[in-house]
Amino acid sequence: xxxxxxxxxxxxxxxxxxxxxxxxxxxxxxxxxxxxxxxxxxxxxxxxxxxxxxxxxxxxxxxxxxxxxxxxxxxxxxxxxxxxxxxxxxxxxxxxxxxxxxxxxxxxxxxxxxxxxxxxxxxxxxxxxxxxxxxxxxxxxxxxxxxxxxxxxxxxxxxxxxxxxxxxxxxxxxxxxxxxxxxxxxxxxxxxxxxxxxxxxxxxxxxxxxxxxxxxxxxxxxxxxxxxxxxxxxxxxxxxxxxxxxxxxxxxxxxx
Amino acid sequence: xxxxxxxxxxxxxxxxxxxxxxxxxxxxxxxxxxxxxxxxxxxxxxxxxxxxxxxxxxxxxxxxxxxxxxxxxxxxxxxxxxxxxxxxxxxxxxxxxxxxxxxxxxxxxxxxxxxxxxxxxxxxxxxxxxxxxxxxxxxxxxxxxxxxxxxxxxxx
Amino acid sequence: xxxxxxxxxxxxxxxxxxxxxxxxxxxxxxxxxxxxxxxxxxxxxxxxxxxxxxxxxxxxxxxxxxxxxxxxxxxxxxxxxxxxxxxxxxxxxxxxxxxxxxxxxx
Numbered sequence: 165x166x167x168x169x170x171x172x173x174x175x176x177x178x179x180x181x182x183x184x185x186x187x188x189x190x191x192x193x194x195x196x197x198x199x200x201x202x203x204x205x206x207x208x209x210x211x212x213x214x215x216x217x218x219x220x221x222x223x224x225x226x227x228x229x230x231x232x233x234x235x236x237x238x239x240x241x242x243x244x245x246x247x248x249x250x251x252x253x254x255x256x257x258x259x260x261x262x263x264x265x266x267x268x269x270x271x272x273x274x275x276x277x278x279x280x281x282x283x284x285x286x287x288x289x290x291x292x293x294x295x296x297x298x299x300x301x302x303x304x305x306x307x308x309x310x311x312x313x314x315x316x317x318x319x320x321x322x323x324x325x326x327x328x329x330x331x332x333x334x335x336x337x338x339x340x341x342x343x344x345x346x347x348x349x350x351x352x353x354x355x356x357x358x359x360x361x362x363x364x365x366x367x368x369x370x371x372x373x374x375x376x377x378x379x380x381x382x383x384x385x386x387x388x389x390x391x392x393x394x395x396x397x398x399x400x401x402x403x404x405x406x407x408x409x410x411x412x413x414x415x416x417x418x419x420x
Numbered sequence: 421x422x423x424x425x426x427x428x429x430x431x432x433x434x435x436x437x438x439x440x441x442x443x444x445x446x447x448x449x450x451x452x453x454x455x456x457x458x459x460x461x462x463x464x465x466x467x468x469x470x471x472x473x474x475x476x477x478x479x480x481x482x483x484x485x486x487x488x489x490x491x492x493x494x495x496x497x498x499x500x501x502x503x504x505x506x507x508x509x510x511x512x513x514x515x516x517x518x519x520x521x522x523x524x525x526x527x528x529x530x531x532x533x534x535x536x537x538x539x540x541x542x543x544x545x546x547x548x549x550x551x552x553x554x555x556x557x558x559x560x561x562x563x564x565x566x567x568x569x570x571x572x573x574x575x576x
Numbered sequence: 577x578x579x580x581x582x583x584x585x586x587x588x589x590x591x592x593x594x595x596x597x598x599x600x601x602x603x604x605x606x607x608x609x610x611x612x613x614x615x616x617x618x619x620x621x622x623x624x625x626x627x628x629x630x631x632x633x634x635x636x637x638x639x640x641x642x643x644x645x646x647x648x649x650x651x652x653x654x655x656x657x658x659x660x661x662x663x664x665x666x667x668x669x670x671x672x673x674x675x676x677x678x679x680x681x682x
Binding site: 517 | 592635636
């Protein structure tokens with residue numbers, strides 16, 4: 165009897181180890197910002213990220229590439245058609261045969277459907293379009309299905325998340341699960357959620373993508389930075405989205 | 421032989437090593453120093469002595485990042501056609517260019533209240549100078565503690 | 577064309593000050609930063625901004641590199657009749673930008 169209980173317990177443990185680390189309670193990154201940064205994010209007019217949203221809105225209606233079509237030609241009013249898009253990315257696309265985040269999906273459209281060269285990572289145009297699309301899902305809750313084709317990316321992301329890296333030999337979990345809410349120098353450590361991204365980072369004096377922020381974390385532990393659009397960063401995005409399941413989106417965020 | 425004995429015997433303990441003086445650039449300033457802003461203030465007032473007070477300045481006591489610090493200035497003075505706040509100057513004593521901004525108002529502004537976001541190159545006193553019509557001046561200061569980022573992000 | 581946005585209350589009271597809010601997209605490069613090759617990035621800032629109501633100047637600003645990137649400004653204006661608030665700005669390279677918003681006087 166005891167042996168059976170022990171086996172059952174170890175199986176249960178193994179099963180729970182598969183679950184993403186979920187901080188309790190689940191708190192958005194804005195919780196850990198200064199009152200000034202939080203206020204800036206809540207101010208729909210003065211949030212600097214809104215400048216990129218406006219630019220994205222203009223780009224949405226601009227014809228591009230050999231097709232001479234704009235995003236609006238197929239997708240109409242983004243407020244309607246993109247209302248939940250950001251909440252469900254990264255996603256597996258059978259048409260592309262791979263997992264794509266929002267930036268990847270936009271470039272898939274730009275290249276395949278509009279017949280234009282891909283927008284470069286961290287280019288003003290890609291940031292603007294991504295932020296504009298993400299903004300339409302403000303208030304939605306993150307829901308990314310990790311069973312099926314997304315499973316492999318999810319497992320890879322989870323491995324990276326728990327792996328110690330860099331000169332400082334730290335894993336994401338050391339700060340964002342063990343130490344969220346605690347101070348590091350003058351900052352409060354967040355839970356590491358993707359919900360308010362792309363975000364305006366005061367440190368950058370500009371808006372940047374989630375991948376840029378993840379690269380900054382790699383820099384923070386003095387690890388080699390994965391390239392923009394790499395499998396590692398995409399896998400991490402998948403894991404973080406699964407881990408933040410149910411979190412309310414509020415892009416563009418304002419961060420220190 | 422013990423180390424100390426060896427050093428004393430060989431004269432190394434008492435030796436001062438003289439390095440050749442190299443023609444060098446001055447080291448980069450890691451901490452921006454506080455400057456004397458009195459000449460700048462005198463320039464703005466034309467030599468007149470400002471009266472302390474009469475200006476409400478809202479600045480956070482602690483600014484997490486000096487790149488963007490929100491600031492609200494409210495001058496407690498009427499805005500009448502013949503008696504109004506003509507200008508508001510922001511001076512940051514530790515910034516490499518201490519004169520941050522000058523705002524010019526008119527009676528039609530209606531209220532002598534301005535908000536903006538400033539850059540602060542370190543913990544310092546921020547001075548606000550208000551010029552009233554008739555060349556009178558009001559002045560106030562606010563202290564701001566500016567902390568450094570925990571992880572200075574030099575990546576792209 | 578330097579992009580920006582303006583916020584003005586759609587309805588204002590005659591002779592009562594109302595807040596005008598401006599946000600301009602600009603790096604406000606200080607001239608002190610260096611790029612990855614060690615080269616100094618040149619000074620590039622919005623240095624002047626003017627606000628007019630009904631064609632009459634009500635507010636202007638001379639800005640330095642001590643104003644944060646993507647400059648934000650809020651100030652007050654007054655009007656006796658319905659009209660338009662116009663804000664224009666220029667940077668040290670001569671690039672300009674302009675926004676405007678209409679309002680009604682009750």
